[in-house]
Amino acid sequence: MSEALLQARNLSVAFGGLKAVQDVSLDVPQGSLTALVGPNGAGKTTLFALLSGFLKPDSGSVHFLGRNITGHAPHESARLGLTRTFQVVQPFGAQTVRQNIAVGAHLRLADRREALALAESVAVRVNLGAVLDKPAADLTVAGRKRLELARALATRPRLLLLDEVLAGLNPSEIEEMIPVVRNLVDEGVTVLMIEHVMRAVMSLAEQVWVLAQGCLIASGPPSEVTRDPGVVEAYLGHGAAARLAARGARG
Amino acid sequence: MSALLEVEGLRSGYGPVEVLHGVDLTVNAGEIVVLLGSNGAGKSTLNNTLCGLCRRREGTVRFDGQDLTGRHYRDVVRAGLIQVPEGRRVFPNLSVRENLELGSFARARARRAANLEKVLDIFPRLRERLMQLAGTMSGGEQQMLAIGRGLMAEPRLLILDEPSLGLSPLMVEELFGLILRLHGDGLSILLVEQNVAQSLEIGQRAYVLENGMVRHSGACPDLLASDDVRRAYLGV
Numbered sequence: 001m002s003e004a005l006l007q008a009r010n011l012s013v014a015f016g017g018l019k020a021v022q023d024v025s026l027d028v029p030q031g032s033l034t035a036l037v038g039p040n041g042a043g044k045t046t047l048f049a050l051l052s053g054f055l056k057p058d059s060g061s062v063h064f065l066g067r068n069i070t071g072h073a074p075h076e077s078a079r080l081g082l083t084r085t086f087q088v089v090q091p092f093g094a095q096t097v098r099q100n101i102a103v104g105a106h107l108r109l110a111d112r113r114e115a116l117a118l119a120e121s122v123a124v125r126v127n128l129g130a131v132l133d134k135p136a137a138d139l140t141v142a143g144r145k146r147l148e149l150a151r152a153l154a155t156r157p158r159l160l161l162l163d164e165v166l167a168g169l170n171p172s173e174i175e176e177m178i179p180v181v182r183n184l185v186d187e188g189v190t191v192l193m194i195e196h197v198m199r200a201v202m203s204l205a206e207q208v209w210v211l212a213q214g215c216l217i218a219s220g221p222p223s224e225v226t227r228d229p230g231v232v233e234a235y236l237g238h239g240a241a242a243r244l245a246a247r248g249a250r251g
Numbered sequence: 252m253s254a255l256l257e258v259e260g261l262r263s264g265y266g267p268v269e270v271l272h273g274v275d276l277t278v279n280a281g282e283i284v285v286l287l288g289s290n291g292a293g294k295s296t297l298n299n300t301l302c303g304l305c306r307r308r309e310g311t312v313r314f315d316g317q318d319l320t321g322r323h324y325r326d327v328v329r330a331g332l333i334q335v336p337e338g339r340r341v342f343p344n345l346s347v348r349e350n351l352e353l354g355s356f357a358r359a360r361a362r363r364a365a366n367l368e369k370v371l372d373i374f375p376r377l378r379e380r381l382m383q384l385a386g387t388m389s390g391g392e393q394q395m396l397a398i399g400r401g402l403m404a405e406p407r408l409l410i411l412d413e414p415s416l417g418l419s420p421l422m423v424e425e426l427f428g429l430i431l432r433l434h435g436d437g438l439s440i441l442l443v444e445q446n447v448a449q450s451l452e453i454g455q456r457a458y459v460l461e462n463g464m465v466r467h468s469g470a471c472p473d474l475l476a477s478d479d480v481r482r483a484y485l486g487v
Contacts, residue, residue, distance in 0.1 A: 039419045041389025087417070140291035167417045170289055170445040196419050237421035 004063075005030040005159055005190050006082070011050050011060035020046045022214040023060070028159065028192050033185045035201045035222070036194045038211035039235050044194045045087065047211065048161050052084040053077045064159070078107055081158035085165060087194075089148040093137030097128055100136050100147055104154030115154075122154045126180050141168045145177070153184070160184065162193040166200055174200060198226070198236070198244060210235060254313075255280045255408055255439050256301075256332070261310035263300040270296040272463040273310065278408060278441055283434050285450045285471060286443045287480075288460035294443050295337060297460065298410055302334045303327045315407050328357045331407030335414065337443075339397040343386025347377055350385050350396055354403030363403070370399040373429070391422040398429070409433070410441045415449075427453055451475045 004027035011024045021043045028034055038044050049055040051062055053074040061070045064082050074084075083104075091100045101119035102112075109115045123129050126146045131139065136147060145165050152160055162181070166174050178200055185191055195201050201208060201222055208225045210218040212234040218225050225231055232241045256278040264270040270293045278284045288294050299305040301312055303324035312319045314332050341350050351370060355363045371378040374395045380388060385396055394414055401409055411430070415423045423446065431453055434440055444450040451457060451471040459467040459480060467480055474480045 037419075039389075040391035040417070040422055140289075142290045164417060168290070168413070168445065170287075171447055173290065196417065198420055235419055235421055237424040239424045240420035 003030060004028060005065065006051065006192075007061075007063040008047075008051060009061045009063075011047070011057045011062070013046065013050060013055060013057050019214050021050060021057075021211075024211070024214075024216050025060075026209055026216070026219070028190060031185070031188065031190055032206055033182070033191045033193075033204055034207045034209070035205035036192060036209050036211060037196065037198075037201060037235060042211045042235075043214040044211050045163060048084055048163055048194065052082060052161055054084075075107075078155050078157075081156070082161070083152045083155045083157035083159070084161035085148045085152045085163050087163045087167065089144045091136035091139075091144060091147050091151075094135055096133050097123060097136055097139070097147060097150075098132045101128075101150045101154050104151040107155040118154055119150075122150045125153065125183070126150045127176070142173045142177075145169065146180075149180070153189075157189060159190045159192065162191060162195075164194055164196065166195055166197045178204060198240060199247070202226070202244060202247070253280055254278070255282075255315055256441070257311075257313040258301065259311045259313075261297070261300060261312065262308040263296060263305050264308065265296075265305070269308070270463050271300065274460070274463070274465055276458055276465065276468075278439055280439055281434075281437060282456065283430070283440045283442055283454040285454035285457035286441060286460065287447055287450070287457060292460040293463040294460055295412060296463075298334055298336075298412055298441075298443065301327070301410070302332065325357055328404060331358065331405065332410070333358075333401045333404045333406035333408070334410040335397050335401040335412065337412040337416065339390075339393045341385040341393050341396050341400070343384065345385060346382050347385055347388075347396055348381045350400055351377070351403050354400035357404070359403065359405040362405070366403050366405065370402050373402070373432075374399050390417045391419065394418060394422075394426065402433075406438065408439045408441060410443070412443045413445060414442075415444060415446045423449070448475070 006028040008026050011021055013021050024047060036044050050057050053072050056071045064080055069077055098116055098119045101122055102115040105115035105118040123132050126149050128146050128150055149165055166177055174197055205222050208222045209216055210225060210231050218228045218231050226244050254277050258274060258276040261274040262271050274297060286294055296305060300307050303322055307321055314330055317330055319327055351367055359366060377395060377399055415426055427449055442450055451474055454471045457471050457474050458465050
């Protein structure tokens with residue numbers, strides 16, 4: 001395995017009496033596509049917030065590109081190349097898709113024309129090319145999810161943390177989105193995604209971490225993790241586990 | 252079986268844009284009817300028009316023997332047509348109990364205490380968290396609260412708009428189990444879902460909306476077997 005791009009060591013954070021993330025360590029290898037799954041309320045988004053600097057851990061450390069970024073502000077991490085998306089997307093509704101994406105591009109480009117040009121090329125990569133001049137408020141849920149992805153991509157990340165970019169999409173929209181995510185990795189972006197759509201996790205991720213009640217309870221290739229009895233009990237449920245097994249058997 | 256909800260030729264939209272171009276749909280008493288369609292097909296607009304949140308332009312809505320066409324949402328709720336909106340929309344800074352009590356604001360207020368007990372029996376986790384602020388609960392718990400709040404109004408028909416959104420596979424399984432239980436107790440349900448395969452497994456009939464019109468409709472097993480529907484919505 002190549003050297004880790006991101007290293008989290010013994011991260012913990014508590015909100016009052018609630019231990020949201022407890023002693024979590026993980027290594028994200030350069031160039032990989034990995035996933036973080038777990039029940040609602042397990043602490044997945046909180047862990048993302050710790051990794052990207054939106055929250056400071058009570059203890060533990062985060063290293064990115066070999067540098068200690070523990071407690072650094074999100075914009076500093078973004079400048080180093082670590083960007084996240086949000087589950088609840090909040091585009092600037094009255095601005096066009098192009099203008100929204102340019103907001104991300106301005107992290108590295110001061111020139112307005114260059115930022116707008118980059119926005120356009122990013123839009124094409126995520127299939128938003130046809131709606132560049134539409135106000136973001138006119139996009140459907142699927143379009144907004146793509147826009148959220150595009151805004152993050154425009155910061156030219158080396159590591160992208162995707163928080164449920166497939167939530168709210170129907171099965172055929174999910175099928176359209178899967179190759180978009182895969183292409184990012186082919187183009188050299190390392191991706192760590194939080195996702196409940198197990199079909200996508202199974203087909204995309206090389207490695208999966210499972211978080212439950214703030215603790216990592218399993219990790220490994222998706223086909224192994226989804227057979228882990230503890231994971232079935234805490235997260236998948238027997239129905240979903242059986243469907244995934246059947247899908248795997250069909251190839 | 253008698254029709255509980257009868258929608259005929261419903262047209263509505265926003266400003267100059269017409270979204271629904273004449274929708275016909277029926278829910279019979281005791282049925283689970285599944286409403287499918289891509290994002291932007293008009294599913295939420297249909298719900299909001301039925302509930303009086305969005306103005307209808309043409310067509311009729313009959314519910315439980317009453318004409319609800321163009322009526323205020325207050326009257327719609329009083330008639331027992333209750334929507335659990337997409338994205339839960341619980342009041343984050345109110346407690347679980349307060350959220351539930353608000354469910355009986357316009358209907359079934361006299362039986363609030365008894366219904367609260369009933370809902371807490373269905374969702375023991377809400378009982379544990381009765382005094383907690385709703386916004387501090389996990390997504391799955393908030394979804395339970397939103398459904399519980401809907402049940403507080405003693406619905407004759409419960410509209411569930413994408414209840415599985417953002418829930419883990421295990422929670423989705425629990426949710427579908429719950430929907431079946433509510434249905435077993437006699438509740439009629441209009442289920443809007445992106446979780447197509449699982450919804451068609453628990454429903455009796457389904458409608459597929461496309462560009463503001465009903466494109467397919469029929470018994471759930473037939474739609475599950477239909478090549479058109481599989482290609483368009485199951486991605487297989």
